[in-house]
Amino acid sequence: MITSVRNEQVKHIVSLHQTKGRKTSQQFFAEGRRFVGEALMRSKRIEKIFYCPAKGSTWEREKLEELILEAGKLRIPAEEVSEDVMKRISATEEPQGILALINQEEYSWDDIQIEPDTILLILDGIRDPGNLGTILRASLAAGVKNVVLTRGTVDYYNPKVLRSSMGAVFSMCILQEIERPDIWAFCRQNHLNLVVSALEGQSVYRQKMDQSLPLALVIGSEANGVAPEFSEISPKKIMIPMQNNVESLNAALAAGILLFEIRRQADFLKNTK
Numbered sequence: 726m727i728t729s730v731r732n733e734q735v736k737h738i739v740s741l742h743q744t745k746g747r748k749t750s751q752q753f754f755a756e757g758r759r760f761v762g763e764a765l766m767r768s769k770r771i772e773k774i775f776y777c778p779a780k781g782s783t784w785e786r787e788k789l790e791e792l793i794l795e796a797g798k799l800r801i802p803a804e805e806v807s808e809d810v811m812k813r814i815s816a817t818e819e820p821q822g823i824l825a826l827i828n829q830e831e832y833s834w835d836d837i838q839i840e841p842d843t844i845l846l847i848l849d850g851i852r853d854p855g856n857l858g859t860i861l862r863a864s865l866a867a868g869v870k871n872v873v874l875t876r877g878t879v880d881y882y883n884p885k886v887l888r889s890s891m892g893a894v895f896s897m898c899i900l901q902e903i904e905r906p907d908i909w910a911f912c913r914q915n916h917l918n919l920v921v922s923a924l925e926g927q928s929v930y931r932q933k934m935d936q937s938l939p940l941a942l943v944i945g946s947e948a949n950g951v952a953p954e955f956s957e958i959s960p961k962k963i964m965i966p967m968q969n970n971v972e973s974l975n976a977a978l979a980a981g982i983l984l985f986e987i988r989r990q991a992d993f994l995k996n997t998k
Contacts, residue, residue: 727775728807735806738775738814738826744880747829753882755892756815756824758788763892765795770828774803777811777822789822816884829882834907836898837871839915842991843939844868844984847908849875849951851944851976857881858889859977860944865893867984873908873941874901875952905954908941917941919959921951922983924973926962934987937961942983947975 727735738754740746747753752772755764764771774796779786796803811820837845846869851857857879864872879886881899912919918940934940943959945951956962965974965982974982 726805730813751829757821761823761825764825767895772826775824779822832898845941846872847943849945851878854883854885855889856977858886860980861890861893863981867988872899876902920961921959923962926964928966929963935990944980
C-alpha cells in the first residue's frame with residue numbers, strides 16, 4: 726500500500742498532469758469508475774491500476790471491487806493507495822478512488838483506413854480541453870473513427886480532454902501535432918474531398934454531402950475558425966444556418982451538428998438504393 730505522497734510512483738503520476746510529463750514518459754492516466762472501466766475493456770496498454778477503497782455507497786464499493794477483479798483477470802497489477810495519495814494523484818476535486826496508468830498509443834497515417842463512407846475529422850487549433858473531449862465523444866457517436874489534430878490543438882491526453890471524451894479516445898485513431906501540408910498531401914493521395922466549416926460557406930442542409938464522401942471535414946475554434954490555408958485550398962465550404970442574430974456556435978456543438986447531418990444524408994442515400 727502506498728501511503729506517502731513523496732513516493733516515486735506518486736510523483737510520476739502527478740507529472741502526467743502536465744504536457745511535458747506526458748510527452749517525456751509517453752504515458753497518461755485515466756481515472757474514475759466509468760473511464761477506467763472503458764480502458765479495461767478497450768485498451769491493451771494499461772500499465773497499472775491504483776485504487777483507494779470506496780467509502781461511499783454499497784454500489785460504489787462493489788463497482789470498485791469489480792474493476793480490481795477485472796484488472797486481475799487481465800493480469801494488470803493493482804496497488805492500494807491511501808486517501809491522501811489518491812487526492813494527490815487525481816485531477817478532480819472528488820476522486821472516485823481508482824486510476825489507471827496507461828502507455829500512450831502511437832498512431833501514424835498508415836493506421837487510417839479509408840472506406841467509401843469515411844469521414845476524416847480534422848480539428849484545427851482547438852485549445853479548450855472540454856471542447857476537444859466533447860467533439861471526440863460526439864464524432865465517435867456519428868461514426869467517425871479517425872481524427873487529426875493540427876499543431877496548436879490541445880493535447881488529447883490532457884486529463885480534462887479525456888474526462889470529457891468519456892472514453893471515446895480508446896475507440897479512435899487520433900494523430901496529433903500534424904502539420905497542415907501533411908494533411909493536404911494525405912487527402913490528395915487518398916482522394917478525400919476537403920470540406921471546411923466556415924461562416925462564408927453554404928448551408929450544410931442544402932448540400933449533397935453524401936456525394937462528397939469520402940471526405941475530410943475541417944473544424945476550427947469558435948474564436949478563430951480554421952486557418953486561412955485550409956479555406957484557400959478547399960473548394961467546398963459549409964456552414965450551419967442560424968437565426969435570432971446568433972453569430973456562432975462553439976466548436977463542439979458545431980462539430981456534432983455537421984457530423985450528424987453528413988451521416989444522416991449518407992445513411993438516407995444508402996437506404997434508398
